[in-house]
Amino acid sequence: MKIALGDLVIPGRKETSLLIEDGVIVSFDVSGAVDRAYGLNGATVLPGAVDVHAHLREPGYEYKETILRATESAAKGGITRAFAMPNLIPVPDSVKNLKAETERTERDAKIAVYPFAALTKGERGEELSDIEELSRMTLCFSDDGVCVNDLKLLEEGMKRVKAVGGIIASHAERRGAKDTRRAEFEAVEEELELVKKTGVRYHFCHLSTKESFELLKKALAEGLDVTAEVTPHHLTLNSMMIRDGNWKMNPPLRSPEDVEATREALISGLVGIIATDHAPHSIEEKARPYESAPNGILGFETLFPVVYTSLTAGGKLSLEALSEAVTAAPAKRFGIDCGKIEIGRKAELIALNVTDYRAYTAEEIAGKAKNSPYIGKVMTGFNVFTLVGEKVLYRSSEIKEA
Numbered sequence: 001m002k003i004a005l006g007d008l009v010i011p012g013r014k015e016t017s018l019l020i021e022d023g024v025i026v027s028f029d030v031s032g033a034v035d036r037a038y039g040l041n042g043a044t045v046l047p048g049a050v051d052v053h054a055h056l057r058e059p060g061y062e063y064k065e066t067i068l069r070a071t072e073s074a075a076k077g078g079i080t081r082a083f084a085m086p087n088l089i090p091v092p093d094s095v096k097n098l099k100a101e102t103e104r105t106e107r108d109a110k111i112a113v114y115p116f117a118a119l120t121k122g123e124r125g126e127e128l129s130d131i132e133e134l135s136r137m138t139l140c141f142s143d144d145g146v147c148v149n150d151l152k153l154l155e156e157g158m159k160r161v162k163a164v165g166g167i168i169a170s171h172a173e174r175r176g177a178k179d180t181r182r183a184e185f186e187a188v189e190e191e192l193e194l195v196k197k198t199g200v201r202y203h204f205c206h207l208s209t210k211e212s213f214e215l216l217k218k219a220l221a222e223g224l225d226v227t228a229e230v231t232p233h234h235l236t237l238n239s240m241m242i243r244d245g246n247w248k249m250n251p252p253l254r255s256p257e258d259v260e261a262t263r264e265a266l267i268s269g270l271v272g273i274i275a276t277d278h279a280p281h282s283i284e285e286k287a288r289p290y291e292s293a294p295n296g297i298l299g300f301e302t303l304f305p306v307v308y309t310s311l312t313a314g315g316k317l318s319l320e321a322l323s324e325a326v327t328a329a330p331a332k333r334f335g336i337d338c339g340k341i342e343i344g345r346k347a348e349l350i351a352l353n354v355t356d357y358r359a360y361t362a363e364e365i366a367g368k369a370k371n372s373p374y375i376g377k378v379m380t381g382f383n384v385f386t387l388v389g390e391k392v393l394y395r396s397s398e399i400k401e402a
């Protein structure tokens with residue numbers, strides 16, 4: 001089947017069309033008959049994003065979200081691959097439990113989903129998972145949502161993950177620290193010591209304090225194999241903006257100074273990856289008073305508009321750098337070969353409308369959950385079209401089939 005895409009912009013190229021044949025990009029010129037054609041209204045075409053931090057909630061928390069609806073929401077947001085965190089029921093801490101997750105993913109997911117296995121049994125931080133056996137199914141390990149505070153256990157986990165050639169994604173948060181800022185950067189400091197000792201590949205989730213970035217900078221100067229991600233919300237929202245449970249997440253929103261440090265870490269290239277920490281919750285849970293509402297907000301559909309509007313539109317972060325941070329860099333770090341628009345490659349494309357500004361609405365959210373602090377926010381850079389192979393995974397009403 002031949003699919004033609006026209007009236008588009010590809011950063012760094014002068015052509016304005018793409019021809020896809022049997023799911024593969026075959027030409028930047030469209031001539032001759034095609035089976036389907038779409039005009040993209042001048043939208044900017046980029047490779048689909050790779051989100052290395054997502055909570056899909058299934059199995060175990062279907063009342064919050066399902067794999068089907070979450071991945072529909074991802075496709076709408078321009079995310080074509082997502083890494084699923086292991087705070088599920090059952091926790092994927094054994095091959096049997098991980099299979100309970102991957103069987104559902106294979107059945108329901110609209111995009112490619114890669115599972116994180118739990119680093120410790122039940123994410124309890126007491127005993128390591130069967131890392132060697134799990135490594136037949138995934139090389140990515142995390143206890144995200146909680147931090148492994150037992151440093152002896154963590155060191156042992158690092159050694160075993162290194163031995164299987166894996167990577168650990170860490171939610172750094174030390175229990176018992178004086179405040180939530182110290183909880184983050186003290187854990188980062190302790191964990192970096194162990195990374196230095198063991199040589200494991202290590203990735204810090206959602207860093208959000210000035211001190212964390214200073215520690216990361218030092219670690220990179222020492223040559224440690226470490227990366228980090230920042231989230232769209234920590235790049236744009238601060239603690240003074242908190243209104244209700246939909247502004248509650250972990251790490252919590254920080255001071256304007258920390259937000260500035262987070263932006264600077266991304267803009268300078270110190271941190272190369274943006275991940276959403278997409279975390280759906282039910283409407284009832286998020287309607288509770290702030291103190292008792294659960295942590296986490298939606299992120300899939302607002303990744304591009306939030307970052308584009310706050311950084312790219314103002315010229316602080318180029319579109320190329322934005323694309324690198326959401327696609328090429330995370331793909332490379334987590335071992336996936338994707339993220340290029342070139343002849344002979346499978347089509348995995350999204351298209352951003354970077355000219356119109358509009359408000360994000362609760363009604364448009366493709367997922368089941370609605371817990372986003374960005375509802376009502378006027379932004380630009382929304383994804384309008386997602387194509388993987390020959391499948392149109394998302395098409396906004398503004399994109400017409402010719």
Ligand SMILES: [Zn+2]
Pocket residue numbers: 144145146171205206250251
């Ligand atoms: Zn986390």
